[in-house]
Amino acid sequence: MREAGKRTRGRGTTARPGRPRQAEVARLAGVSQTTVSLVLGKKTGGAAISEETRQKVVGAAESLGYVPDPAARRLAAARNNLLGVFSFTATFPTDVQHSYYPFLVGVEQEAAAQGYDLVLFTGSSPGGTGGGTHALHRARLADGCLILGRHAPTAELCRLVAEGFPVVHLGRRDEPEGPAWVGADYVSASRGVVERLVALGHRRIVLVREDDEAPASTDREQGVREGLEEAGLPVGPEAVFRSADPARELTSDRVREWVADGVTAFVAEETDTSAAWRALNAALAEAGLNCPGDVSLALLGSPPPDAADGPTPAGFDIPRAQLGAAAVRLLAALVAGEQASEPLVACTFRPGDTLAPPRRTSPQPPDPLPGPRVPGRGRNRNTRTEQGEPTQ
Amino acid sequence: MREAGKRTRGRGTTARPGRPRQAEVARLAGVSQTTVSLVLGKKTGGAAISEETRQKVVGAAESLGYVPDPAARRLAAARNNLLGVFSFTATFPTDVQHSYYPFLVGVEQEAAAQGYDLVLFTGSSPGGTGGGTHALHRARLADGCLILGRHAPTAELCRLVAEGFPVVHLGRRDEPEGPAWVGADYVSASRGVVERLVALGHRRIVLVREDDEAPASTDREQGVREGLEEAGLPVGPEAVFRSADPARELTSDRVREWVADGVTAFVAEETDTSAAWRALNAALAEAGLNCPGDVSLALLGSPPPDAADGPTPAGFDIPRAQLGAAAVRLLAALVAGEQASEPLVACTFRPGDTLAPPRRTSPQPPDPLPGPRVPGRGRNRNTRTEQGEPTQ
């Protein structure tokens, strides 16, 4: 049935006119298609190919303007060199501030380096093929998949993971059976900040944070606690001020009280809103305390863009590009069947200009580093924030 | 030869564990693979499929998490719902200023709306499968492809186009056989700016531009000329100051001369460097002329970000997101085999605060509007910029 060449070409909707195939190159070069594949694929594969045939093939290919068909290549190779990127808010929101752009910088670079292209799954927006909660199904189109937003449908996600599909989440996750992830090492970074303060001579340091259970928050607190503990400083409740509404509850009176009580440095967590940081600055200003002089300040994260003109707060920056790159590396490793290693990426310390040694007028005894001194009403230091080391 | 199932799986380097295929869906549903393809492909193809089998198939596919393999689909000459994005500088450069981000905003939105996912081909960076000048080859994995940078290898590009592969370039192109494109309507926008100036009473207007042959430059000039002509104002060489090095050649003396000669308004083109605009401002400042008072100023484009604190220059903004969206719409149309329509996207006028009526002290006769002023838009006789409508 079917005469030769009956409908050999132009079957599909996208008729591809004269694209030369390996077979034609082969004919022109007087060799077999296999040889063409071998030569053009550069796969010396242990064996060699006579320089003569190689030349013939290359010449023929060139004169025909042969280019390999990626679809065919990928179909045959059983991989498509595609890494999916899933963001459960728009990947490119109109407000650049909240975008994943900084991560994408690293993602793209590393993907290119690893030889992958990126598939941007156009979010959970309607109109997409999958649509809605089933959006994740399209992920299988790629060799593996990167999750960006925090609002991925957990069930779907875990299903993918359970089925062995390589998935990496950008940002920490706590599910035991959840996807692999990479995240910033907030604990170490925060501890490092406290260490600097201690090194400068500060002995009473207060962390100001919002009332949030996000890992990003609890990690920072743990880091601060570790730093304090390490220096033998009190880690009791008086070391942390936690408020759901810092703007109102963090008053100038409260600040004055702290300072009178011997506090010489404040550390604020950084969040979407920077509420803690803003409130702290406002309260200090209202209390008439200025920053490097009267008290030292540090911000556990990058300053909000609208504060670009003030003094640069000391603290740390999240290496977003590196995080993106790390995520891609991890994903590539998973795709290749290798095992993943360290999911944490170190933050970089930002000296800023809000740090100084404490005023000597404070009521602190000038003793160096006191031992594990547990102050009067100190509850025990319960550093166990219990989120455990990442298992990935 | 070859026993059945001898090496059916795991041939490739990256064995993808359980990526379900249509055959497995078929087995689970108790039908043939063909039926699965029919059902999942929604191709009613003349025949119908019993609702019962359809349900079985859909159910099986869903429970298996089946997703069609894009490569296979492509190879079989079908569509992917994948749109390629090719940027010939990094898609996400570290310097956000120069990025395609604003375009991508629209691209993503419109792609989602049209039901496409995006494939970001990781630039011309080495390490990519194709690498170097052959980077464009990978495009064929998608149904069509968007070109972002200005440095795409023209030959390859035209080849794709010649072979009937849907390609849309973001930004004007002049090749007759080149890809379809969408671009900002600089001509109309520039003409509009001149019209405003004229409406304010300006009769002597000078365009300051760099020495560049890019369409973006010549279009602006043409728009200005059209605006002048329309108002019956002189469009001779004295209306355009063109310089390869405005910073040096656009002196304060030159500016004073113009003003003495009756010039009351300047229009500067906007480029990468904003050289014309900067030079103009510098010269005016040095000449002691201030802006809305002594002369009116307009900028044919968006002001450079580092000028954010000065007065907002009047002029127009390029609706980048809309451009991106328009590009996707066009590409989708091409993929669907439809014909393309209007490649130009209108810019939005920016009033700014650098415009005012001319000083009455100038030697202009206060006569109203001389000449054939056509107030309406008469949108073209136009744009005879000769790049013709895209032939796609």
Place this chain on the structure above:
DNA sequence: TTGTATGCGTTATCAT
């Protein structure tokens, strides 16, 4: 060293 045969997953044609 080169050629032969076969499969990758899908769509499309033609039989049933």
Place this chain on the structure above:
DNA sequence: ATGATAACGCATACAA
């Protein structure tokens, strides 16, 4: 209304 079967273009185990 379904099921075989043949491509699509390339890569590879295996034979020569």
